[in-house]
Amino acid sequence: MIVRIMTEGQYRLTDDVRARVNDLDNRCVEAVERGDEPAFHAIFEELLALIHAEGEALPDDDLEGSDVLVPPPDTSFAEAAADFSGEGLIPDSP
Amino acid sequence: MAGMSGRMSTVIKAKVSKLLDRAEDPQETLDYSYQKQLESLQKVKKGIADVVTAKKRLQMQQEKLEQSVVKLDTQARQALSAGNEELARTALERKQLGQTELQSLDTQVSELEGQQQKLTESEKRLRAKIESFRTKKEVIKAQYSAAEAQVRISEAATGVGEEMADVGLAMQRAVDKTENMKARASAVEELEAAGTFEDLTQLGSGQDDIDRQLAELTTGSEVDDELAKMRAELGSGGAPGGGQLEAGKGGA
Numbered sequence: 001m002i003v004r005i006m007t008e009g010q011y012r013l014t015d016d017v018r019a020r021v022n023d024l025d026n027r028c029v030e031a032v033e034r035g036d037e038p039a040f041h042a043i044f045e046e047l048l049a050l051i052h053a054e055g056e057a058l059p060d061d062d063l064e065g066s067d068v069l070v071p072p073p074d075t076s077f078a079e080a081a082a083d084f085s086g087e088g089l090i091p092d093s094p
Numbered sequence: 095m096a097g098m099s100g101r102m103s104t105v106i107k108a109k110v111s112k113l114l115d116r117a118e119d120p121q122e123t124l125d126y127s128y129q130k131q132l133e134s135l136q137k138v139k140k141g142i143a144d145v146v147t148a149k150k151r152l153q154m155q156q157e158k159l160e161q162s163v164v165k166l167d168t169q170a171r172q173a174l175s176a177g178n179e180e181l182a183r184t185a186l187e188r189k190q191l192g193q194t195e196l197q198s199l200d201t202q203v204s205e206l207e208g209q210q211q212k213l214t215e216s217e218k219r220l221r222a223k224i225e226s227f228r229t230k231k232e233v234i235k236a237q238y239s240a241a242e243a244q245v246r247i248s249e250a251a252t253g254v255g256e257e258m259a260d261v262g263l264a265m266q267r268a269v270d271k272t273e274n275m276k277a278r279a280s281a282v283e284e285l286e287a288a289g290t291f292e293d294l295t296q297l298g299s300g301q302d303d304i305d306r307q308l309a310e311l312t313t314g315s316e317v318d319d320e321l322a323k324m325r326a327e328l329g330s331g332g333a334p335g336g337g338q339l340e341a342g343k344g345g346a
Contacts, residue, residue: 004256007212007264009219060222063253072267
């Protein structure tokens with residue numbers, strides 16, 4: 001799966017990493033739903049760090065489209081309320 | 095796909111379909127799309143230039159403020175050695191305000207530097223994708239029938255369209271932040287215009303108001319501490335002449 005961290009670039013994820021990102025994605029939604037700003041930022045940071053660490057950055061000249069778009073790293077809690085809802089970024093049953 | 099991905103997907107689909115707008119003829123579509131991509135690249139370049147301009151404006155303010163802080167410190171020393179504690183206190187209050195502003199400016203400048211770097215990287219990615227699209231477009235033109243070409247074109251345009259949407263978002267965020275900094279810069283300029291960091295000996299009638307604002311903005315204890323320190327230094331080092339301050343006494 002290819003994800004794009006908005007304002008940052010694209011990464012290719014293995015299925016294993018995709019599952020872990022999906023888990024963090026769901027936890028972001030939960031944090032947003034209970035209005036827990038510090039928890040959201042912590043989990044979102046973790047999600048970004050996981051993509052950075054385990055994802056394979058796509059070359060700049062690659063023309064493939066992304067499957068999932070992750071909001072920008074500087075996303076505020078207010079913005080997150082709109083972004084992380086329902087099933088989050090990654091649908092639970094693809 | 096819920097949330098952001100849904101919203102952003104819509105933006106991207108719109109970008110891509112806009113790119114493929116003139117679809118009568120694949121050749122034309124390709125050239126039109128490429129043209130749009132180059133325009134987008136130009137916009138990013140302009141965006142970077144705007145951030146750099148805003149940053150330079152803040153850096154000029156930094157330089158001016160740094161000079162004012164040094165000057166106010168000197169004036170406080172001179173006032174104290176001339177026995178004018180009130181004037182020394184005013185000078186130190188202003189110095190403290192100046193230092194607070196300087197710290198804030200440091201933060202703003204590094205924030206804009208971050209935005210500049212981010213946009214520069216975005217520009218680099220977009221340029222690489224456009225270049226890749228250009229190569230692909232020539233291949234498509236040369237090798238595919240009209241029907242096949244349409245599919246290949248949308249494939250290629252999706253990647254560039256997504257990058258264009260992404261750069262658009264990066265630009266929007268940079269513009270928002272730059273606007274905040276501009277407002278900030280104007281606030282500092284207003285303080286300057288009000289004479290807050292001016293030579294104390296040259297203050298005019300607006301001074302009472304400035305002093306009142308300063309009293310609200312600065313905490314007395316820090317000024318007291320600095321005043322005490324300065325007094326101790328002057329006491330041990332011997333008092334230099336305070337000629338320049340004679341003029342200032344009247345205005346204090």
